[in-house]
Amino acid sequence: MNLGWWRLFGAAFAGFLFFHGFSASEKAPNFSFMHNATSAPTLSYYDYIIVGGGTAGCPLAATLSQNATVLLLERGGSPYGNPIITNMANFGAAISDLSPSSPSQRFISEDGVINARPLVLGGGSCLNAGFYTRAAIEYVRQAGWDGRLVNESYQWVEKLVAFEPPLGQWQSAVRDGLIEAGVVPFNGFTYDHIYGTKVGGTIFDQQGNRHTAADLLENANPSGLTVLLYASVHKILFAIKGKRRPKAHGVIFRDTSGAKHSAYLNDGSKNEIIVSAGALGSPQLLMLSGVGPAVHLKAHNITVVLDQPLVGQGMSDNPMNAVFVPSPLPVEVSLIQVVGITHFGSYIEAASGENFAGGGGSSSPRDYGMFSPKIGQLSTVPPKQRTPEAIAKAVEYMKNLEQAAFRGGFILEKIMGPISIGHLELRTRNPNDNPSVTFNYFKDPRDLKRCVQGIQTIEKIIESKSFSKFRYDYLSWPVLLNMTANAPLNLLPKHYNPSMPLEEFCKDTVMTIWHYHGGCQxxxxxxxxxxVLGVDALRVIDGSTFNYSPGTNPQATVMMLGRYMGVKILGERLAN
Incomplete structure (x- = not known):
């Protein structure tokens, strides 16, 4: 293989990685209940106060508003009318946006992997590649959920945000290659989580507009709901009387001007504060409010309300590894549409198209692809070495590449679970600062084994008859792996070479697929x-409560959980 192709396609890998897209339905709904927090009164009272207007918080708020007064506090802004959110063609732009008005907030785990957390109404459903799939039946059983209500809750979500994707040639080839590789049976189009190969749902409609959890607020009772944007919650307030258990009864939040606001629960035994701030935000807020490991809280001069050493523990992020396949033919633009659900614990997915791998212009995919260095995905650089300088060098290098370098797609694998776990700690007492989080990718050897088996399955797909027209004959599997692991963007020595085991490839090229969870399990x-154990009138409802990531992609289940728990809580309220 000549050096020109090596440099061209190797560099394309670092520029292609598309993050879970980012747009909301183009036409903004008329939400009369949505306001900037600067307009909020200094003091207010509600039946329920929900912290976090994300993937779980929006359906939860919409449901509870039917028979109660609800305050939904979101630290970010609205997804509507924002061009980097409302159009699939701008997919990934939100993740690369590091401005103060960005709908995402970058963080880097202690493992060195660059990641992102949502900062917008609708949460992660505004920042993802749109794949919609339910949790497995066994997952529902183990969670102790009511199967009938789970099904009804999924359907409630799907009426507004889920669609069947149009399948192009690349995705069809991946589908058929998975079947040739033995990931069977083929289950057709379905939202259900079933072993084998399937076409899943998407939250992008036929016009390429994203429909997010924020759209579920269309089901709200406008007279029962208040949504405040740019409202940063600093603390949950507890009433502590004698030897009674601490009882949550209010929150303190600040608006963009820094003004302080207090919101309290109305009198009533069923009124509650519900934290839905995500896998980073929920354990962080509990700690800032005095619920967490006592020694850690005292080190930050936080008054201990409840010594709860398990807050912030059990953090996990599903590792992703991918292989770039340069194509001799033009391929369609596609996000995640097909998935192979294997018995060995790895999920195989794919994405394609120049619009997500390269191009020109200020908002080109060369800037904003899923594997774009602008969003921190530098698989060609080991995790700890993905510095701002490395990113800047990668971005500059990509600007000089020919368009052909971005023609092709990626086949990726994600580890089920995962089994490896880490922890989260406070860095500061500012709720807007990122906490410190360690995920311990591949610490458990079973995760590493699953990665190897996933990469071996990708090899079978690429070498399948079904996929033959989308690969160059002279680009052998070892060459593709070597391009992926040792492309010219590699700034420092790497471990992997074709003579070494795939375990090293997995470790060197690990990235996030943004499915982190845990911390309030x-x-x-x-x-x-x-x-929340040990206190009253406080719940946590979001992905921080998960022990494992549900399904191949979690957003459907997080939205379902918001609706599911809203129905249950209202049932309890009306029964009393």
């Missing part, structure tokens, strides 16, 4: 009803 921090 069921049975450890919250009970089966998501009530």
């Amino acid at each position: 069921v049975g450890k921090v919250v009970d089966l009803d998501y009530k």
Whole structure:
């Protein structure tokens, strides 16, 4: 293989990585209940206060508003009318936006992997590649959920945000290659999580407009709901009387001007504060409010309300590894549409198209692809070495590449679970600062084994008859792996070479697929009803409660959980 192709396609890999897209339905709904927090009163009272207007918080708020007064506090802004959110063609732009008005907030785990957290109404459903798939039946059973209500809750979500994707030639070839590789049976189009190969749903409609969890607020009772944007919650307030359990009864939040606001619960035994701030935000807020490991809280001069050492524990992020396949033919633009659900614990997915791998212009995919260095995805640089300088050098290098370098696609694998776990700690007492989080990718050897088996399955797909027209004959599998692991963007020596085991490839090229979870897990921090153990009138309802990531992609289940728990909580309220 000549050096020109090596440099061209190797560099394309670092520029292609598309993050879970970012747009909301183009036409903004008329939400009369949505306001900037600067307009909020200094003091207010509600039946329910929800912290976090994300993937779980929006459906939860919409449901509770039917029979109660609800305050939904979101630290970010609205997704509507924002061009980097409302159009699939701008997919990935939100993740690369590091401005103060960005709908995402970059963080870097202690593992060195660059990541992102949402900062917008609708949460992660505004920042993803749109794949919609339910959790497995076994997952529902183990969670202790009511199967009938789960099904009804999924359907409630799907009426507004889920669609069947149009399948192009690249995705069809990946689908058929998976079947040739033995990931069978083929289950057609379905939202269900079933072993084999399937076409899943998407939250992008036929016009390429994204439909997010924020759209679920269309189901709200306008007279029962208040949504405040740019409202940063600093603390949950507890009433502590004698030897009674601490009881949450209010929150302190600030608006963009720095003005302080207090919101309290109305009198009533069923009124509650519900934290839905995500896998980073929820354990962080509990700690800032005095619920967490006592020694750690005291080190930050935080008054301890409840010594709960398991807050912030059990953090996990599903590792992703991918292989770039340069194509001799033009390929369609596609996000995640097909998935192979294997029995060995790896999920195989794919994405394609020049619009997500390269191009020109200020908003080109060369800037904003899923594997774009602008969003921190530098698989060609080991995790700890993905510095701002490395990113800047990669971005500059890509600007000089020919368009052909971005023609092709990626086939990726994500580890089920994962089994490896880490932890989260406070860095500061400012809720707007990122906490310190360690995910310990591949610490458990079973995760590493799953990665190897996933990469071996990708090899079978690429070498399948079904996929033959999308690969160059002279680009052998070892060459593709070597391009991926040792492209010219590699700034420092790497471990992997074709003579070394795939375990090194997995470790060197690990990236995030943004499915991190944990920190407030069921049975450890919250009970089966998501009530925080040891205190009253406080729940956590979001992905921080998960022990494992549900399904191949979690957003459908997080939205379902918001609706599901809203229905259950209202049922309890009306029964009393």
